[in-house]
Amino acid sequence: MLKIFRFLFIEPYILLFRLLTSPFSLFKNWIERSNANALKWEMDELEKLEKEKKERMKILVPKYGEAIALKILNNELWVGMDFNHVYEVKGKYELKVDNVINKVEQTILYFEKHKNRLGNDAYDFEITFESGKAVGWKNRANVATRNL
Numbered sequence: 001m002l003k004i005f006r007f008l009f010i011e012p013y014i015l016l017f018r019l020l021t022s023p024f025s026l027f028k029n030w031i032e033r034s035n036a037n038a039l040k041w042e043m044d045e046l047e048k049l050e051k052e053k054k055e056r057m058k059i060l061v062p063k064y065g066e067a068i069a070l071k072i073l074n075n076e077l078w079v080g081m082d083f084n085h086v087y088e089v090k091g092k093y094e095l096k097v098d099n100v101i102n103k104v105e106q107t108i109l110y111f112e113k114h115k116n117r118l119g120n121d122a123y124d125f126e127i128t129f130e131s132g133k134a135v136g137w138k139n140r141a142n143v144a145t146r147n148l
Contacts, residue, residue, distance in 0.1 A: 081134045
């Protein structure tokens with residue numbers, strides 16, 4: 001009687017428990033392996049970025065000096081930078097506008113082109129130069145927008 005009771009009521013639960021715990025342990029091992037692979041990939045990417053940064057630093061230091069090279073690597077903008085510094089930080093401009101105001105040559109470089117809601121060209125960033133040196137910049141992204 002005890003054997004029949006055990007066979008009918010207890011053994012199925014034991015088998016079910018073993019069946020359910022086995023796949024979960026396999027799934028847990030799979031997750032741990034995928035996390036380890038993701039961590040390894042992330043470390044490889046960080047090493048690759050550091051290597052690229054060192055190579056770029058080797059190129060920029062003889063060209064501009066160490067202080068300016070560090071600013072360029074950190075993508076910083078500063079008043080007094082020239083066109084070459086801006087090219088190193090922001091890349092090629094999308095639009096260039098030249099003006100002469102009060103006998104001073106003013107140049108505005110526009111970056112990050114996109115289409116506005118009317119289909120016209122709009123720019124998210126502009127840098128203003130006077131006599132070849134940067135005097136200011138504007139981040140025009142999200143200007144004239146409101147929270148809905």
